[in-house]
Amino acid sequence: MKKCYITTPIYYPSGEAHIGHCYCTTMCDVFARYKRSRGIETYFLTGTDEHGLKIAKNAALANKTPQEYVDEIANKFKHLWEVLEISNNDFIRTTEPRHYKVVQEVFSKFLKQDDIYLGSYSGWYCTPCESFWTDTQVGEEHLCPDCGRSVQKEQEESYFFKTNKYLSTVNELFTLPKFVYPESRKTEMINNFIKPGLEDLCVSRTTFTWGIQIKENPKHVIYVWLDALLNYITALGYGSEDDSLFQKFWNNDDVEIIHVVGADISRFHTIYWPMFLKALNLREPDRIFVHGLLMMKDGKMSKSKGNVVSPYPLIEKYGVDALRYYLVREVTFGQNGQFTPVQFVERINNDLVNSYGNLVNRSISMINKYFDGVIPAFKGKVTLFDEALDNVIINSINNYESYMDDLHMTEGTDAMMDIVRAGNKYIDDTLPWSLAKDSSKKEELESVMAHLARIILVTTLGLKPILVDTYKKVFGFLNISEDLNYEEIKNVHLLDNIKVNAPSILFPRLDVNIEVEAITEMMGTK
RNA sequence: GGCAGCGUAGCUCAGUUGGUUAGAGCAGUCGGCUCAUACCCGGCUUGUCGACGGUUCGAGUCCGCCCGCUGCUACCA
Numbered sequence: 001m002k003k004c005y006i007t008t009p010i011y012y013p014s015g016e017a018h019i020g021h022c023y024c025t026t027m028c029d030v031f032a033r034y035k036r037s038r039g040i041e042t043y044f045l046t047g048t049d050e051h052g053l054k055i056a057k058n059a060a061l062a063n064k065t066p067q068e069y070v071d072e073i074a075n076k077f078k079h080l081w082e083v084l085e086i087s088n089n090d091f092i093r094t095t096e097p098r099h100y101k102v103v104q105e106v107f108s109k110f111l112k113q114d115d116i117y118l119g120s121y122s123g124w125y126c127t128p129c130e131s132f133w134t135d136t137q138v139g140e141e142h143l144c145p146d147c148g149r150s151v152q153k154e155q156e157e158s159y160f161f162k163t164n165k166y167l168s169t170v171n172e173l174f175t176l177p178k179f180v181y182p183e184s185r186k187t188e189m190i191n192n193f194i195k196p197g198l199e200d201l202c203v204s205r206t207t208f209t210w211g212i213q214i215k216e217n218p219k220h221v222i223y224v225w226l227d228a229l230l231n232y233i234t235a236l237g238y239g240s241e242d243d244s245l246f247q248k249f250w251n252n253d254d255v256e257i258i259h260v261v262g263a264d265i266s267r268f269h270t271i272y273w274p275m276f277l278k279a280l281n282l283r284e285p286d287r288i289f290v291h292g293l294l295m296m297k298d299g300k301m302s303k304s305k306g307n308v309v310s311p312y313p314l315i316e317k318y319g320v321d322a323l324r325y326y327l328v329r330e331v332t333f334g335q336n337g338q339f340t341p342v343q344f345v346e347r348i349n350n351d352l353v354n355s356y357g358n359l360v361n362r363s364i365s366m367i368n369k370y371f372d373g374v375i376p377a378f379k380g381k382v383t384l385f386d387e388a389l390d391n392v393i394i395n396s397i398n399n400y401e402s403y404m405d406d407l408h409m410t411e412g413t414d415a416m417m418d419i420v421r422a423g424n425k426y427i428d429d430t431l432p433w434s435l436a437k438d439s440s441k442k443e444e445l446e447s448v449m450a451h452l453a454r455i456i457l458v459t460t461l462g463l464k465p466i467l468v469d470t471y472k473k474v475f476g477f478l479n480i481s482e483d484l485n486y487e488e489i490k491n492v493h494l495l496d497n498i499k500v501n502a503p504s505i506l507f508p509r510l511d512v513n514i515e516v517e518a519i520t521e522m523m524g525t526k
Numbered sequence: 527g528g529c530a531g532c533g534u535a536g537c538u539c540a541g542u543u544g545g546u547u548a549g550a551g552c553a554g555u556c557g558g559c560u561c562a563u564a565c566c567c568g569g570c571u572u573g574u575c576g577a578c579g580g581u582u583c584g585a586g587u588c589c590g591c592c593c594g595c596u597g598c599u600a601c602c603a
Contacts, residue, residue, distance in 0.1 A: 012603030049603050121601090134600065184531060188598045191529045202601055228603070265603065272601095332539085336596090343538085343552095350552070354565060362562030369561070414551090421551095428567040433560065509563050 004035045004042040005249040006258045009265060010049040010092060010231050013073035014058055017080050019309045019327075019339065023294045026327045027409055028260050029086045033465035034404045034412075036087075037486040043249045045235050046081065047092035048074045049228045051221075053130060056210035066210045070095060080311065085320055085468045092235035094227055100212045102239035103230050106280065107203075107214055107222060115165065115279050118217075121158035121202050124151040130207055132156070159204040159220060166275035167198060169284070173274055178287055181407070182334055185266050185290045193271065201225065201272055229273045232259065233282070250282065257285040258407070266290045289407055292336035294327075296523075309339060313522045317515075321467040322348050322507065325413075328466050332410045341519035345510050355420045356459065357506040362427070363452035364477050364503040370436050375453045375478075376446035377496040383444045385429045389451055392422040393458055397489060400462050416462040423455040453478065453495045461489045470506055477503045 008028050011021055025046055032044035050070040059069035074093050081088060092099060110116040123132035126144035133144065133151060144151050171194070173179045180186040204220040205211070211221030230238075236246035249255050261269050269288045277284055296309070314323050326347050331337025367375055381387050396415045403412035426448070435445040456474060461484070464471040472482050479498050488494050 009603075014603080052603070054603080123601090131602080133602080136599065137602070182531095184597080187530055192599050195529095196599095199600065223601080224603070225601075262603090263597075267598090267600075268603095330538090335539095337538090346552070353563065358562055358565055360562095362566080364562095366561045417551095424566055425568095427561075428559070431559080436561090503562095505563060507563085509565085 001040055003249060003252070003255045004032075004040050004258070005236075005255055006032055006035075006042065006044050007232055007260065008046040009259075009261050010047040010094065010228060011077060012052075012054075013048045013050060013070055013077065014054050016073065017077050017311075019311050019314075020294050021077075022080070022084060022311045022323070023327050023331070024260060024262070024291055025081065025086055025088075026084060026324050027291065027333055029084075029088070030324070030328055030409050030465045031258075031404070031407060033087055033468070034409075037461075037465060038401075039485075039487070043090075043236075043245070044088045045090050045092060045232065046086070046088045047090075047231055047235065048077055048094070049224075049231070050074065050093055050095045051211040051227055052224060053208045053210065056208060059210075067095065083315060083320070084311065084324070090235050092231045094212075094231060098237070098240060099231060099234040100227075102234045103212050103222060103227050104215055105239055106230060106276075107212075107226065108216065110161065110279060111159075111216060113279065114162075116159050116161050116203065119158060119160045119200075120155045121160075122153065122155045125154040125156075126151045132207070156206055157220075158202045158206070158223075159214070159217075160200040161203050161226070161272070161275070163198045163200050163272070163275060166278045167194075169274050169278040170194070170271050173270075173284060180266070180270050181287065181289050185263065186270065189267060189270050193267065198271070225268050225272055226276065229268060229276060232285075253283065256287075257283075258287045258289060259285050260289045260291055260407075262293070263290050287407075290334070292331065292334060294331055295336060295338050309519075309523050314344075314519070317518065318348065318510075319469070319507075321470045322352060324466050324468070325352055325463075328409050329413050329417075333408060341516040341523070342512070344519060345512050345515045348507065349510050349512070351417060352507040353509045355417065355424065356463070359420055359423050359452075360456050360460075360474055360477070360506060361503050363423075363449075363456055364500055366432055367449050367453065367500055368502070370432070370445060371449060373500045375495045375498050375500060376450045378450040378454065378492045379443075379447055380492070382447035383430050385426055386447055386451060389422060389426050393419055393455065396422075397458065397462070413463070413466065416459045419455055419459050419462075423452060423459075426451065426455075450495070453498075453500075454492060457495060458489050461486055473504070473506060477501050 006028055008025050011017070028044060028046070032042050035042040048070065055070060056066050059066040062069055078091055094100065107116070121132070123134060124138040124142060125132055126147065126149060128149060129144055129147055131144070138144065138151050142151055143149065174186055174190065203223050203226045204214060205223045206219050209221055211223070212227050214220040214222060233246060233250055236250055237243040238246045238250070250257065259269055266288065274284050311323060326344055329351060330343060330347050367373060380390070396419045399415040400412045403415060430444070430448045432445055432448045435441040435448065457478060460471050460474045475482050475484065477500055478495060479501055
């Protein structure tokens with residue numbers, strides 16, 4: 001079976017991590033955990049992109065050196081991922097020697113190969129901001145989009161990457177149906193960039209110094225994308241003495257390589273990254289998955305709008321699993337979504353409290369009450385409703401697996417909730433409390449309990465990549481090992497005659513009014 | 527301006543290559559149940575499927591036009 005390498009974007013630490021970062025990282029984490037649960041060796045990378053003018057400026061404002069500044073923020077990102085129980089195998093920082101040394105070498109190689117040449121970049125320059133802007137950015141008035149002052153046309157000596165040399169690589173990749181998701185992003189790239197004729201990519205700057213210095217011409221610093229994109233391979237040890245991870249997870253056709261990115265950086269991942277790789281004579285990634293944005297009611301989340309939600313109070317109040325579940329289930333991966341306190345609270349109440357949590361609770365309570373806690377052996381088709389239920393379970397497991405394999409974690413999760421809903425309905429159909437009053441119905445009652453126990457097992461295995469704490473509790477109720485293999489999901493006899501433990505409340509019911517107010521307050525103060 | 531996409535029940539959205547009475551979840555309402563965290567189950571209600579025209583035996587599903595919204599538009603992570 002193919003191995004898997006999945007990456008988040010490396011985040012730009014110009015400010016603190018917010019729930020948008022959590023969204024993307026959590027989705028990747030759920031995917032990575034799912035893959036591992038299927039026995040697929042999976043390497044999961046995240047990190048920070050720490051160079052550039054904005055970092056240098058923010059550092060100066062904070063009275064720190066750029067390095068001090070990024071050290072601090074990178075640690076905050078790392079801490080947040082620990083709290084969110086993100087299972088990343090590594091965390092790459094572009095200021096680390098393992099990265100910048102290799103980037104310098106790659107630049108030298110490209111220069112030697114004649115992939116890069118020295119030219120000049122012209123744009124609209126804002127002197128106070130020390131920034132270049134494009135025609136569309138400055139508009140007809142020629143005003144700096146940052147400070148609003150007028151800008152001047154200026155030229156700067158820059159290195160450029162020859163894009164036309166590798167255009168055929170991109171065109172070939174674009175014929176693959178799954179390379180870019182959603183496909184409309186690919187259309188945008190073709191219509192806006194490829195068709196009009198791709199310009200060469202500017203890969204150096206002389207107007208600031210906080211970046212990776214070009215050895216051959218030290219007044220230049222490598223400009224963002226050649227630096228940032230290479231993280232995906234430098235993190236694996238590409239170009240270092242020990243490149244075993246690189247050999248295993250990149251330089252190997254038997255690996256599915258997936259980059260999850262935001263729409264704003266899809267161009268760089270779909271067009272230039274394959275070109276860089278081709279120039280290095282390395283294989284291409286399999287998928288560039290462009291995720292949507294989690295927005296607030298007044299639009300895109302941004303520090304300047306002051307509408308960010310900090311994940312910490314949400315986790316503290318509702319738990320990691322609740323936040324992870326909300327993120328995965330509420331917003332379809334690949335689409336935009338909106339965060340509102342009401343939806344957050346109601347999603348948790350409806351799905352985790354009322355449907356899943358309550359089903360676990362009522363089922364185990366009945367097993368305790370009617371069979372002294374011993375799960376009756378599974379016999380299959382006993383009651384009138386058993387066969388239909390078994391079919392729902394099998395179909396939903398199939399749906400779950402095919403959705404999850406294709407990065408559609410939202411739909412995959414809902415497939416598990418289908419089983420939960422079917423379970424609650426099954427109880428109403430079979431009326432176990434009535435069966436219990438009639439000793440001649442004992443076999444039916446046994447079958448109902450066996451089916452309910454099975455549903456708990458199946459749904460908990462399916463939700464395990466999301467509910468990273470809760471599944472342990474549920475497996476504890478069922479008296480089975482936390483390390484239970486996912487493939488046991490098809491073993492209907494796994495729970496035969498097991499003595500369950502007393503259940504406890506998995507997710508306490510939330511009072512909508514009180515909690516909405518609490519969350520709204522969190523948003524206001526942060 | 528150009529390109530792409532979207533506009534379906536109060537809300538969030540599904541609707542395969544055009545085919546019988548347009549679906550799901552949530553909310554609302556009526557009823558049922560009692561194992562369970564006042565949970566769960568069932569029934570019911572609302573939709574001129576953005577507007578107008580066209581193709582067709584038949585269109586939410588194809589074509590044209592109009593209105594509204596979103597994204598991308600080149601070096602801002």
